[in-house]
Amino acid sequence: MTDGTRAKLFDRRFFAALVRLARPYWSSREGRAGRWLFAGVVVLELAAVAGVVELSNLQRRLYDALQNKNADDFFSAIALFFGIALVYLLVAAYKAYARRALEMRWRSWLTDHQLGRWLRAQAYYRLELRRERADNPDQRIAEDVRDFVSSALDLFFDLFGSLVTLVSFIAILWQLSSTFALGKSGVHVPGFLVWVAIAYAAVATGITHRVGRRLIPLHFEQQRVEADFRFHLVRLRESAEAVAFERGEAGEHAAANGRFRRVVENWWRLITAQKNLALATVGFAQANAILPFVAAAPGYFAGNLTLGDVVQAAVAYAQVSGALSWLVGAYSDIASWRASVGRLADFDAAVEAAHAEAARGDGIRQGDAAGGALALDDLRVTLPDGRVLLDRVRARVTPGDRVAIAGPSGSGKSTLFRALAGIWPYGAGRIERPTGARTQFLPQRPYLPIGTLRAALSYPTPEGVIPDDRLRAALAALGLEALADRLDESAHWAQRLSGGEQQRVALARALLHEPDWLFLDEATAALDPAAEERVYAVLREWLPKAALVSIAHRAEVARHHDRHWRVVVGADGATLEVDRAA
Secondary structure, eight states: OOOTTOOOSSOHHHHHHHHHHHHHHHTSSTHHHHHHHHHHHHHHHHHHHHHHHHHHHHHHHHHHHHHHTOHHHHHHHHHHHHHHHHHHHHHHHHHHHHHHHHHHHHHHHHHHHHHHHHHGGGHHHHHHHTTTSOSOHHHIIIIIHHHHHHHHHHHHHHHHHHHHHHHHHHHHHHHHHTTOBSTTSOOBOTTHHHHHHHHHHHHHHHHHHHHHTTHHHHHHHHHHHHHHHHHHHHHHHHTHHHHHHHTOHHHHHHHHHHHHHHHHHHHHHHHHHHHHHHHHHHHHHHHHHHHHHHHHHHHHHTTSSOHHHHHHHHHHHHHHHHHHTHHHHHHHHHHHHHHHHHHHHHHHHHHHHHHHHHHHTOSSEEEEETTSSEEEEEEEEEOTTSOEEEEEEEEEEOTTOEEEEEOOTTSSHHHHHHHHHTOOOOEEEEEEEETTOOEEEEOSSOOOOSEEHHHHHHTTSOTTSSOHHHHHHHHHHTTOGGGTTOTTOEEOHHHHSOHHHHHHHHHHHHHHHOOSEEEEESTTTTSOHHHHHHHHHHHHHHOTTOEEEEEOSSHHHHTTOSEEEEEEEETTEEEEEEOSOO
16 A cells, blocks of 8 residues: 555555455454443543533523523522533543543554564565665554554544434524524524535535545655654664774764755645645634524524523534534544554565565575485575576585585575575575474674573573573683673673674574584674684584584685685676595
């Protein structure tokens, strides 16, 4: 639903996207409590409208008592008024509470649902490879889900309340305005104020849509540029040290200001459109407020209407015209909500496409090797746009082998690493991995979750499963004894530790998980030669039977392996030269 520039408020695609986003929760078992809450809010909404009707009747009674100077009737009406007002207050409070409770239940379920779909079949990774599918998935899951759910419930119940109000007050307004005469002519129009309210709503709604339809693409664009600006700031915070080393503050300032400038430019367009909408609607609303008094005045001055009739007619007219012109007041909110629906629909479609791509199994095929070896059979590795990185690759690694892969920068070594891990789908051929073997892949920049050091060392195993003494032993083996007493400390470890320490923490994970096959992509690039020597010695000691496949630029790494592969770039692309022994 990538139609942020479309000016229609509602169309078939919008309703299809709305149903697709809303149906999973309301048809699920978890949505049972939500359905009960929904029914409760409907009942409370009906009670609230009934309260407004009774209060309008009491207002008529109060003004009639004042006009007739009937103190007993006045104070009796006052007492009843306070009683109904108290009940109305309780109904309104619990209605708001039930709405918010329903909102959080739906949002919690939908957030978990979208997170699960985004992470399943590594869709999150495929979307990053094709960024044009859905930008800023973090915003779509965190903010668009929140706005979608909140606005959906608010708009629905407001519309429902308006419809109930219309049904409840239109009969009252018809009856009260049936005796209204047009000026001094004495001509009576049955239900005169009802027709006035309908005419007002039709004109106001038409003008509102004509003036306000520009809000739809502007809201869509505002969410996009806000997300881009926030993402740049998050990226800057995560790369703070690198920027500081490069003295890149001026460039980052200019880049951030450039993104914020787009936020401001679109914001001015947005508030200009909102200003035009307000000019078109507020004037109508002000004129509309006085219409029932103007219409009722001749009847009142002629003695055909009481003061209470006039006041109740004004209240009923306000309720009916407000209900009929619901779209006028909700237009800006609907435009913003439509943008959230569109972004969520785009994200949903992108995730669905990633799942379908994974299910088709196009590209590099992954399989199990019955012989217990890793085999690359006529492998071709390409970029998402189809450009070939590696071609005609045939190789085999047996358990216990230690293979070093070298080659020029940009020749496709890290992409081959991703293909071996089964996360790079683009290409052709087949990769067979040993059936049931435990594999572990360590990239150059390891992922360290924010939390305790124990959790970072155990990842992805839950914290507490691996005994602390084993965690400390792994740290000590790799020269990280200073961290052994900090297992309970919580921190953003990717920013707290140096690059070399981060790599050694990731290597400690490998020691703790004891894989049968360990793949390293420049996983010791941040270490000095002595520390690197120690790492490979520890790997031999702790994982003596594990196969080791290392991608590295430095010649020193090759000394720790007994087989060498080299990526060779030729006129027709790159291929892999395989040596049987060092």
